Amino acid sequence: MRVALCQLNASDDPVANLPRTVAMVRDAARDGAAFVLTPEVTNCVSTNRGHQQDVLALEQDDATLATLRAEAKALGLWLLIGSLALKTGDDDGRFANRSFLIDPSGGIVARYDKIHMFDVTVSETETYRESSGYRPGDHAVLATALGAQLGMTICYDVRFPALYQTLARAGAQVLTVPSAFSPATGPAHWEPLLRARAIETGCFVLAPAQTGTHASRSHRTRDTYGHSMIVSPWGEVILDAGTAPGVYCADLAMESVTQARNKIPSLANARSFDGP
Numbered sequence: 001m002r003v004a005l006c007q008l009n010a011s012d013d014p015v016a017n018l019p020r021t022v023a024m025v026r027d028a029a030r031d032g033a034a035f036v037l038t039p040e041v042t043n044c045v046s047t048n049r050g051h052q053q054d055v056l057a058l059e060q061d062d063a064t065l066a067t068l069r070a071e072a073k074a075l076g077l078w079l080l081i082g083s084l085a086l087k088t089g090d091d092d093g094r095f096a097n098r099s100f101l102i103d104p105s106g107g108i109v110a111r112y113d114k115i116h117m118f119d120v121t122v123s124e125t126e127t128y129r130e131s132s133g134y135r136p137g138d139h140a141v142l143a144t145a146l147g148a149q150l151g152m153t154i155c156y157d158v159r160f161p162a163l164y165q166t167l168a169r170a171g172a173q174v175l176t177v178p179s180a181f182s183p184a185t186g187p188a189h190w191e192p193l194l195r196a197r198a199i200e201t202g203c204f205v206l207a208p209a210q211t212g213t214h215a216s217r218s219h220r221t222r223d224t225y226g227h228s229m230i231v232s233p234w235g236e237v238i239l240d241a242g243t244a245p246g247v248y249c250a251d252l253a254m255e256s257v258t259q260a261r262n263k264i265p266s267l268a269n270a271r272s273f274d275g276p
Contacts, residue, residue, distance in 0.1 A: 004028030051218035073106030082178020113137025168201035186225030233260035
């Protein structure tokens, strides 16, 4: 399976971001990718809730979703839109951070709303309260693409191994972790977390990421870590994209999933226990 990770440097302007994303998806298709993945908040990187109210749309009205569905159909490929920031119509005004799996006919095969909200104080100057603007999801999602079982997650989910264990036991062979990871924690945590999730589950991990300083018209800029990554079921880093925006491709040997699980059958060996 040839896959492509699109590493984006999206701004807080969905209209300006869309042509760049489309260009990357087309580049990936030209390189032979059958499955293309974009990062978290592909349409809009922003923490300004007022600005988001102005520029975001409901799912059925979102131009990024409609255009990328049309591109998947025109190019005849599978596409994971890592996530879109979307209005929900909820009474509290919170948005959804929603991942979409699109098939080669342009159909939406699966949706996943990010379960774990990034509510952290990284440093004295870097604080996030994702739950103030986004409602958390409450349902794990498994879907099929190109004959493989995909477990869909988003960014901060990667710190919660029980989600990945659940997906793997349900049949996942590939785990998707589209992200906009903080550069404060990225150097210490990004690669080890991705490798741990791969090793624990015997799955491929595909993690397309936002990168760099994100232009903003409405508030302070935000930085993300980059380093879109593919990790094998044995925990080997197959691809590390560094920090430059672009399209990064690799070929996955799906038999590696069975081989890794036969060597270390931790999913089969897991036991329930009492206490503490």
